[in-house]
Amino acid sequence: MRGHRIYGGPVDLELAGRRALITGASAGIGRATARLLAAEGAQLVLVARRLDALETLAAELEASGPGGTDLEAGGRPRPLCLAADLTDPDAPARLREQVTDRLGGLDILINNAGRAEPAGVTLDEALWRSQFELNFHAKRRLAEEFLPLLAAGGQGRVINLVGILEPFGVSAAQAAVAACVLWAKGLARVVADRQVTVNCVAPGRIDSEQIRAHFPTREAQQEFARGLIPAGRFGTAEEAAALIVFLASGPARYITGDTFTVDGGMHRSI
Numbered sequence: 001m002r003g004h005r006i007y008g009g010p011v012d013l014e015l016a017g018r019r020a021l022i023t024g025a026s027a028g029i030g031r032a033t034a035r036l037l038a039a040e041g042a043q044l045v046l047v048a049r050r051l052d053a054l055e056t057l058a059a060e061l062e063a064s065g066p067g068g069t070d071l072e073a074g075g076r077p078r079p080l081c082l083a084a085d086l087t088d089p090d091a092p093a094r095l096r097e098q099v100t101d102r103l104g105g106l107d108i109l110i111n112n113a114g115r116a117e118p119a120g121v122t123l124d125e126a127l128w129r130s131q132f133e134l135n136f137h138a139k140r141r142l143a144e145e146f147l148p149l150l151a152a153g154g155q156g157r158v159i160n161l162v163g164i165l166e167p168f169g170v171s172a173a174q175a176a177v178a179a180c181v182l183w184a185k186g187l188a189r190v191v192a193d194r195q196v197t198v199n200c201v202a203p204g205r206i207d208s209e210q211i212r213a214h215f216p217t218r219e220a221q222q223e224f225a226r227g228l229i230p231a232g233r234f235g236t237a238e239e240a241a242a243l244i245v246f247l248a249s250g251p252a253r254y255i256t257g258d259t260f261t262v263d264g265g266m267h268r269s270i
């Protein structure tokens with residue numbers, strides 16, 4: 001049967017040539033994931049609102065292969081960069097059309113774009129809605145749109161970035177990612193027989209653009225980490241990306257319907 005092997009040496013992640021779309025690839029965890037997947041030889045689609053940041057990353061990735069920009073000499077194909085605001089309900093269908101046109105299909109969907117706005121008991125109604133749009137509905141819509149393509153490839157992957165589910169207070173983003181975790185669990189059950197896995201990755205505190213808005217200095221991060229993160233520091237985007245890349249890999253084919261935390265031991269529940 002395809003893909004079932006006993007490993008006797010370094011693990012082959014079987015990512016070379018796989019087509020992967022990463023949302024929120026212009027910064028943080030998404031950008032780090034793009035770098036790791038490119039190094040494994042995956043063919044990338046980078047999505048975010050800031051097209052200039054995506055193009056800069058694409059040029060970097062294209063030039064970083066062993067053959068530079070020369071494909072014949074082992075260079076990497078230039079990632080496809082697509083600008084989209086994922087809170088636009090029409091964006092997923094547009095992205096699917098563009099990906100089908102340019103790549104003919106998709107193997108890996110990394111639903112990474114997301115943002116947590118400030119929490120509070122009496123949040124504005126519009127904020128609740130926009131947080132659910134970005135942190136839940138956008139991910140759900142993209143998966144629905146790409147599912148036929150993911151299933152057609154025979155080794156589909158959906159990976160959703162969520163967050164640890166231990167509230168400090170009332171947070172619309174956290175409620176939205178809780179919805180995402182439960183939806184993903186259900187989806188995993190119904191697509192498993194089409195060789196598509198669906199998992200979630202829950203970062204604790206990973207040093208990134210949005211985290212720096214709340215913890216701008218190393219001292220601010222250290223003060224938070226001292227009390228709450230057993231590892232004693234915030235994680236790096238690469239540390240979160242490593243987990244995402246493994247879940248996207250061939251050897252992860254039997255892992256589905258679960259949520260994996262990358263948080264230096266921060267969450268206290270089992």
Ligand SMILES: NC(=O)c1ccc[n+]([C@@H]2O[C@H](COP(=O)([O-])OP(=O)(O)OC[C@H]3O[C@@H](n4cnc5c(N)ncnc54)[C@H](OP(=O)(O)O)[C@@H]3O)[C@@H](O)[C@H]2O)c1
Nearest residue numbers: 024026027028029048049050086114163205206208209210
């Ligand atoms: N870092 C953490 O500690 C942490 C903790 C819990 C959960 N998470 C989750 O992990 C994921 C990655 O977080 P990060 O910390 O790496 O974030 P980040 O550095 O702030 O990057 C967020 C990415 O999402 C994109 N994005 C935001 N709104 C978008 C929209 N409306 N349409 C399209 N793209 C949009 C941004 O690109 P543009 O601005 O160019 O559109 C950016 O590339 C997010 O889902 C986040 O909620 C992170």
